[in-house]
Amino acid sequence: MTGRERPALQDVADGAHWDAVEEVVELLHEERFRDAIVEIRAVLARDAQNPYAYYFLGIAFFEIGELEPARDAYAACLKLAPGHLGARVALSHVLRATGNVRDAIREGLAALERSPDNPDALHAVGLAYHAYGDEDAARRYLEAFLATGPEYDAAAQVQELLATLDAPVSGAAPRLDDDED
16 A cells, blocks of 8 residues: 555544544543543444444443443444454453353453464453363463563462462361360
8 A cells, every 4th residue: 555545444434433432541541430431422422333432431331340331341342343352351351250250261262262372361261260160271371371471460460379279278177276175
């Protein structure tokens, strides 16, 4: 392309969708989540086909602890943009947090199909397998996550979790001394 050709319709729509949520992104950076929700609803009133609006709506709802609306917003984003990796990973985390662990694993694995070495997807799948109780799978994905060189805080949390997976499990409660009788 020489720069003179008109972009494909998809590119134009994508650019317009992104432009429509710029203010929302600023509100989210400022941690003004409720204001962001109001702005996103206005964006969606103008264009209900904007996948970025649904994605950022999911983030805003998640940040204020509204997990079911966050789940629904991420799912709406994925209906419009099935390849949106961030929405798929976020949906995996929300599904795990709401107890829908099998679907959390499914969404995380779908993200990994699109991006096999994605640290966020590896992390989400590892946590979902841990919640499911499959510690071998959890360890595999969490160690793969650590191999990507994540930021310190995330790495420390995962290392702590892995250490608990390695700790011996004691089946019996400690005995109290009989001296008090």
